[in-house]
Amino acid sequence: MFKERGYAATSMRHLANEVGIEAASLYNHISSKEEILQDICFDIAGQFVSNVDVLNSLSMPPHQKLLKAIELHVQVVVNNIDASAVFFHEWRFLDKENMREFVKMREKYEAAFYTIVKDGMQRGDFKKIQPKIYCQAMFSALNGIYLWYRPDGGSIDSNELGKTYGLMLLHGLKA
Amino acid sequence: MFKERGYAATSMRHLANEVGIEAASLYNHISSKEEILQDICFDIAGQFVSNVDVLNSLSMPPHQKLLKAIELHVQVVVNNIDASAVFFHEWRFLDKENMREFVKMREKYEAAFYTIVKDGMQRGDFKKIQPKIYCQAMFSALNGIYLWYRPDGGSIDSNELGKTYGLMLLHGLKA
DNA sequence: CCTACCGATCGGTAGG
DNA sequence: CCTACCGATCGGTAGG
Numbered sequence: 371m372f373k374e375r376g377y378a379a380t381s382m383r384h385l386a387n388e389v390g391i392e393a394a395s396l397y398n399h400i401s402s403k404e405e406i407l408q409d410i411c412f413d414i415a416g417q418f419v420s421n422v423d424v425l426n427s428l429s430m431p432p433h434q435k436l437l438k439a440i441e442l443h444v445q446v447v448v449n450n451i452d453a454s455a456v457f458f459h460e461w462r463f464l465d466k467e468n469m470r471e472f473v474k475m476r477e478k479y480e481a482a483f484y485t486i487v488k489d490g491m492q493r494g495d496f497k498k499i500q501p502k503i504y505c506q507a508m509f510s511a512l513n514g515i516y517l518w519y520r521p522d523g524g525s526i527d528s529n530e531l532g533k534t535y536g537l538m539l540l541h542g543l544k545a
Numbered sequence: 546m547f548k549e550r551g552y553a554a555t556s557m558r559h560l561a562n563e564v565g566i567e568a569a570s571l572y573n574h575i576s577s578k579e580e581i582l583q584d585i586c587f588d589i590a591g592q593f594v595s596n597v598d599v600l601n602s603l604s605m606p607p608h609q610k611l612l613k614a615i616e617l618h619v620q621v622v623v624n625n626i627d628a629s630a631v632f633f634h635e636w637r638f639l640d641k642e643n644m645r646e647f648v649k650m651r652e653k654y655e656a657a658f659y660t661i662v663k664d665g666m667q668r669g670d671f672k673k674i675q676p677k678i679y680c681q682a683m684f685s686a687l688n689g690i691y692l693w694y695r696p697d698g699g700s701i702d703s704n705e706l707g708k709t710y711g712l713m714l715l716h717g718l719k720a
Numbered sequence: 721c722c723t724a725c726c727g728a729t730c731g732g733t734a735g736g
Numbered sequence: 737c738c739t740a741c742c743g744a745t746c747g748g749t750a751g752g
Contacts, residue, residue: 375553376551376553376637378550378551378553378554379553379554379638381729381730381731382730382731382732383729383730383731391737391738392737392738392739393730393731393732394732394733394737394738394739394740395737395738397731397732397733398737402731402732403731403732433719436718459634462551463554487718490718494720495719495720496718496719496720497712497716497717497718497719497720499709499712499713499718500701500709502693503701503706503709503710503713504713504718506689506690506692506693506694507686507689507710507713508686509689510685510686510687510688510689510690510692511682511683511685511686511689512685513685513689514681514682514684514685514686514688514689515681515685517681517685518677518681519681526675526678531678534674534675534678535678535682537672537674538674538678538679538682538714538717539713539717539718540717540718540719541672541716541717541719542713542714542715542716542717543611543662543665543671543672543674543679543714543715544608544670544671544672544715544716545669545670545671545672556745556746556747557746557747557748558745558746558747566721566722567721567722567723568746568747568748569721569722569723569724569748569749570721570722572747572748572749573721577747577748578747578748
C-alpha cells in the first residue's frame with residue numbers, strides 16, 4: 371500500500387482495513403506507522419549492503435565485477451518489487467536519525483560501484499565517461515525495474531534480465 | 546514543495562505559508578489543490594509530446610534519431626528539474642479523468658521511442674535486445690537525472706549531459 | 721486578501 | 737483484539 375498510495379497518503383485505518391482489524395489494534399503489533407517504513411527500508415538496504423561484501427570477496431577484472439554487481443542488484447529489486455519501490459521513494463519520510471543511517475548505507479553501497487567503475491577506467495577497460503554520470507544513470511536504470519517488471523508475468527526470466535542489463539550498460543544498443 | 550514532501554504530504558497551509566498568505570486566500574488563484582498538480586504534470590507532458598513532432602519531422606537513420614530523441618528528453622528534464630520530479634512520481638494523485646489523459650500522452654511519447662528502437666533492430670543497426678527492457682531502462686536512466694543533476698552547479702553542461710547519455714545508451718561503458 | 725468555520729480524517733492512547 | 741476518544745490537521749467554503 372505504501373508503494374501504491376505513497377507513505378503519507380496511506381493511513382493506519384487503510385492498513386488496518388486491509389488486514390481486517392481496527393486501526394487501534396495495529397498498535398499491538400507495531401509501535402508506530404514509521405516503524406513499518408523503517409522495517410521495509412532497512413530490510414532492502416541490508417540486502418544491498420550485503421552485496422558489497424560479496425563483491426569485495428571476488429577478484430576479477432573490473433568489467434566482470436561490474437557485471438556481477440549489476441546482476442546482484444537486479445536480483446534484489448526483482449525479489450522485492452514492492453518493497454524496493456518503497457525503499458527508493460518513501461525513505462524521505464524516515465525520521466532524522468533513521469534517515470541519516472539510511473543515507474550512510476546507501477553511500478557505502480554506491481561507493482562500491484564508483485570504485486569498480488573508476489578502477490576500470492584507470493586500466494583502460496572502460497570509456498572515460500564522468501563516473502558520476504555513468505553511475506547515476508546505471509542506478510536509475512536498474513532501480514526503475516520495479517516500475518514495469520512483474521516477476522510472475524513469466525515472459526522474462528530474472529536471470530536473463532540481469533544479463534540483459536549488463537549487456538546494455540557495458541556495450542550499449544548499437545550493433 | 547510537491548517534489549520535496551510529495552503531493553499528499555504538502556498541505557494548502559504549507560503552500561500558503563511559503564507564499565506568505567493564508568490558506569483560504571489561495572483559492573482566489575486556484576480552484577483546488579489538484580489543479581496545481583494538473584498544471585505541473587500537463588506542462589511537462591506537453592513538452593515531451595511536442596518532442597514527438599520534432600522527431601517525426603526528421604529523416605535520419607535510427608541511431609541518429611535515437612540520439613536526437615535522447616538529447617531532447619534530457620533537455621526537458623534539465624530545464625524542469627523540480628517539475629519533472631513531480632511529473633514522474635505524483636501523477637498518480639491526479640483524478641481519474643486527468644490520469645487517463647495523462648497516461649495516454651505518456652503512451653504516445655513512449656511509442657515514438659519503441660518505433661525508433663524496433664526500426665533500428667530490423668535494419669540490423671541495433672542489437673536484438675527485448676525492446677521493452679531496453680526502452681524502460683533508457684527511460685529510467687534519463688528520468689533519474691532530476692535525482693542528482695543540478696543545472697546551476699555549473700560543472701556539467703546540459704548539452705554535454707545529453708551527448709553523454711547518448712554515448713552510454715548506444716555504446717555502453719566498455720572501451 | 722482576511723477571519724471564522726465546516727465535516728472528515730489523521731496518528732495515537734486509555735482502558736478493558 | 738475492541739470501543740471510545742484525544743488534539744491536530746486536512747481541503748475547502750461563507751461572507752466580507
